[in-house]
Amino acid sequence: MDPYAMANALTKLAELAKDAPKSSYVQRMFSSHPDTAKRIERAKAKADSYKK
Numbered sequence: 001m002d003p004y005a006m007a008n009a010l011t012k013l014a015e016l017a018k019d020a021p022k023s024s025y026v027q028r029m030f031s032s033h034p035d036t037a038k039r040i041e042r043a044k045a046k047a048d049s050y051k052k
Contacts (some may be wrong), residue, residue, distance in 0.1 A: 003050040006046075007040050011040055014037070
């Protein structure tokens with residue numbers, strides 16, 4: 001199991017959202033979720049804690 005999988009997936013989705021029009025499915029999907037950058041930070045921090 002890769003503890004960084006969630007952070008990596010969120011990073012890829014954020015890249016898709018960055019280039020997507022505001023009315024796209026990707027943008028609408030993220031509009032109802034917490035800030036993606038904060039979610040990525042939190043996922044990386046959790047993954048880092050597994051390494052300890």
